[in-house]
Amino acid sequence: MLKPELVLPAGNLEKLKTALMFGADAVYLGGKNFSLRAHADNFSLHELDEGLKFAREINKKVYVTVNIYAHNKDLEKLPTYFEYLQYLDIDGVIISDPGVLRLAKKYAPKIPVTISTQANITNYESAQLYKELGASRIVLARELNIKEIKQIKQKVDIELEVFVHGAMCVSYSGRCLLSHFMTNRSANLGSCAHPCRYSYRVVEEKRPEEYYPIEEDDRGSYILNSKDLCLVEYVPNLIEAGVNSFKVEGRMKSPLYVATVANVYAEAINKYLNNKCAYTDQEVSYWINELQTVATRPFTNGFIEGESENIQDIKKGKEVPRTAFCGVVIGYDLNTKRIQIQQRANFGLEENIEILTPEGKTIPLIISKLYDEEDNLIERARHPKQIVYIPYNEIIPNFSILRRVE
Numbered sequence: 001m002l003k004p005e006l007v008l009p010a011g012n013l014e015k016l017k018t019a020l021m022f023g024a025d026a027v028y029l030g031g032k033n034f035s036l037r038a039h040a041d042n043f044s045l046h047e048l049d050e051g052l053k054f055a056r057e058i059n060k061k062v063y064v065t066v067n068i069y070a071h072n073k074d075l076e077k078l079p080t081y082f083e084y085l086q087y088l089d090i091d092g093v094i095i096s097d098p099g100v101l102r103l104a105k106k107y108a109p110k111i112p113v114t115i116s117t118q119a120n121i122t123n124y125e126s127a128q129l130y131k132e133l134g135a136s137r138i139v140l141a142r143e144l145n146i147k148e149i150k151q152i153k154q155k156v157d158i159e160l161e162v163f164v165h166g167a168m169c170v171s172y173s174g175r176c177l178l179s180h181f182m183t184n185r186s187a188n189l190g191s192c193a194h195p196c197r198y199s200y201r202v203v204e205e206k207r208p209e210e211y212y213p214i215e216e217d218d219r220g221s222y223i224l225n226s227k228d229l230c231l232v233e234y235v236p237n238l239i240e241a242g243v244n245s246f247k248v249e250g251r252m253k254s255p256l257y258v259a260t261v262a263n264v265y266a267e268a269i270n271k272y273l274n275n276k277c278a279y280t281d282q283e284v285s286y287w288i289n290e291l292q293t294v295a296t297r298p299f300t301n302g303f304i305e306g307e308s309e310n311i312q313d314i315k316k317g318k319e320v321p322r323t324a325f326c327g328v329v330i331g332y333d334l335n336t337k338r339i340q341i342q343q344r345a346n347f348g349l350e351e352n353i354e355i356l357t358p359e360g361k362t363i364p365l366i367i368s369k370l371y372d373e374e375d376n377l378i379e380r381a382r383h384p385k386q387i388v389y390i391p392y393n394e395i396i397p398n399f400s401i402l403r404r405v406e
C-alpha cells in the first residue's frame with residue numbers, strides 16, 4: 001500500500017520549514033503573484049529558492065500555486081514565471097484555470113501539474129478530461145463522499161488529492177462571489193475578505209436604518225459560517241480508497257497550527273500504514289484534542305459520509321486558541337545546558353509551557369529561570385524575536401515549538 005503524501009500549507013519560509021520538520025511530505029505555497037492567497041506573506045523568488053533547497057536537503061517536495069482565475073492582463077507575465085519555476089525544478093504547480101494550464105504545458109512542460117480544488121472536480125469524466133489535458137494529480141472538490149472518491153480512483157488513472165483539514169467555504173467549493181460583491185475583493189483572485197464569517201441582520205426596505213437581529217443565541221446569527229473540516233478519523237478510509245495525497249488548508253495560519261496539524265496527521269497516517277487496523281477511540285480523541293489546541297472553529301466531517309447538516313457553525317463558535325505560540329527553539333548550549341529560543345509572543349516565568357518537538361513529543365515545562373543574550377536573569381521574553389535561554393538538562397531539537405497552555 002502506497003504511503004499517501006501529507007501536504008501542508010506554507011504561507012512563508014518559517015511555516016515551510018516548520019511543516020516539513022513536523023511531518024509534512026510536501027508543502028504548497030504561493031509566489032507574490034498568481035496565487036489565491038493574496039494576503040498570506042507569500043514567497044519572493046529568492047525565498048522560493050531557499051525553501052526549495054531546504055526541502056531538497058530533507059528529501060521533501062514543494063508545490064507552487066498558480067491558481068488564480070486569470071484575466072487577460074494576468075497572462076502576459078505567466079510564460080516567464082513558468083519558465084523560471086521550471087528552471088528551479090519545483091515539484092509541481094497547482095492550477096485552476098484551463099488557460100493557465102495551457103501556458104504551463106507550453107512554458108514549463110516538465111513540471112507536473114495538479115488541478116486545484118477551485119476547478120470543482122466532482123466526477124470521473126472531469127477527472128479524465130484533466131488527465132487528457134496533461135494533469136498528473138487533481139484536488140477533488142470538498143463536496144464528495146468517500147464512495148464517490150473511490151469510484152473516481154477506480155475509473156481514472158490519475159493521482160487524487162483530498163482536503164482533510166482546515167477552513168471550508170459555505171459556497172460550493174471555492175465558487176464564491178460574496179466577497180467580490182460585498183467588498184470588491186475577489187475570492188477568485190486571492191483576496192477573499194471572508195464575509196461568510198460576518199454577523200448578519202435583517203433590514204426592511206422602508207426602514208433602512210433599522211437592523212433587526214436574527215438571533216440564534218445572544219451572540220447573533222452566523223448563518224453562512226462554515227465549521228472547519230477535520231477528517232483525521234477517516235484517514236484509513238481515504239487510504240483504502242486510493243487517495244494519494246492528504247491536503248491541509250491554511251496558508252494564513254501560524255507555525256504552531258502548521259506544526260500541530262502536521263504532527264497529528266503524520267502520526268495518524270503512519271499508525272494506519274503500520275498496523276492496518278482501525279484507530280482506537282483514545283487515539284482519535286487524543287488527536288482531535290490536540291488539533292483543537294490550535295485556533296479553530298468547531299469541527300465537521302464535511303461531506304465525507306454524504307449530505308450533512310453538521311456543516312454550518314450558526315452560533316459562531318469562537319476561535320479559541322487553547323495554546324499560544326511563544327517561541328521556536330534555535331539551538332542548545334551544551335556548556336550551560338540551556339535551550340536557545342527565539343521569542344514569538346510574550347511569555348515568562350512560572351507559566352504553563354509545553355515544548356512540541358518535530359518527532360511529536362510534548363514536553364511540559366515550568367520556566368523557573370530565563371536568561372537574555374547578555375546572560376541577565378529576566379522575568380519575561382517581551383520583545384519580538386528576542387533571543388532567550390531556558391535551562392534544561394536534555395538537548396531539545398531545533399525547530400521545536402514553545403506553546404503556552406491557556
Ligand code: SF4
Pocket residue numbers: 168169170171174176177178179187192193194195196197
Ligand atoms: S466569503 Fe467565505 S465562502 Fe466565500 S470564498 Fe470567502 S471564505 Fe469562502
